[in-house]
Amino acid sequence: MLVFYPHYLRSKRQKILFHYSPIIISNLYIIIFYAVNIIMLSCETVEYHRHLCGEVCFESIWGLSTFNWFFNLLLPVFIIIFGSSILIIKVLWTRRKMQRNLRNWSKNWKMIIQLLGITVVYTLVWLPLSIVSLISMFMENEPLELIVDDYMYYLTYIADMSAPIVAFVFSPEINRRLRNRVQPSVTNIGSTATG
Numbered sequence: 001m002l003v004f005y006p007h008y009l010r011s012k013r014q015k016i017l018f019h020y021s022p023i024i025i026s027n028l029y030i031i032i033f034y035a036v037n038i039i040m041l042s043c044e045t046v047e048y049h050r051h052l053c054g055e056v057c058f059e060s061i062w063g064l065s066t067f068n069w070f071f072n073l074l075l076p077v078f079i080i081i082f083g084s085s086i087l088i089i090k091v092l093w094t095r096r097k098m099q100r101n102l103r104n105w106s107k108n109w110k111m112i113i114q115l116l117g118i119t120v121v122y123t124l125v126w127l128p129l130s131i132v133s134l135i136s137m138f139m140e141n142e143p144l145e146l147i148v149d150d151y152m153y154y155l156t157y158i159a160d161m162s163a164p165i166v167a168f169v170f171s172p173e174i175n176r177r178l179r180n181r182v183q184p185s186v187t188n189i190g191s192t193a194t195g
Contacts, residue, residue: 033072037064069133077126084119087112110171117170118163125159128152 009015043057059065091112129152136144168174 030072033068037068066137069137073126074130074134077123077130080119081123081127084116084123087115110173114167114170117166121162121166122159125155129155 008018037058038056041057041061043060058068091109095109129148132144132152133148135141136148
């Protein structure tokens with residue numbers, strides 16, 4: 001969203017406050033949360049035949065496990081879906097207002113296309129896992145839990161591995177360079193026949 005409000009990133013203080021601080025705080029929170037809960041709550045429940053050698057110890061504490069699923073996993077997925085929807089609406093609205101200034105529009109559009117490509121992949125991977133895991137949390141269903149543990153957790157790796165590929169595919173500069181290299185050079189047949 002800061003693409004549309006560059007005046008919020010003009011000073012060094014604004015960059016730190018609106019750009020760097022949220023990134024640093026969210027990364028620190030995740031590192032501290034998992035480090036504390038995995039290191040402090042140690043147990044001997046290693047199951048080598050299961051995904052990731054079984055669940056971590058804090059998953060056996062219902063309140064902490066539920067908090068982790070809702071706040072650390074499900075909330076970001078739904079924020080991304082909601083934020084992407086708002087971004088699309090904002091893009092269309094800004095496009096309508098910027099009919100006169102198309103140079104700025106094309107610059108913003110390139111960044112938004114890349115972001116939306118990554119968001120779509122992330123949503124397609126995480127949304128089914130989120131919905132099925134929510135159902136399995138509130139309904140005791142052994143086959144559903146096995147599907148989540150044995151198959152759906154592995155889908156999350158697809159989002160991480162495909163994000164650079166999607167960014168590459170949706171990058172207009174890279175696509176333009178590839179098209180220039182792939183297009184065959186046109187030679188004048190008349191000049192080669194007389195030579």
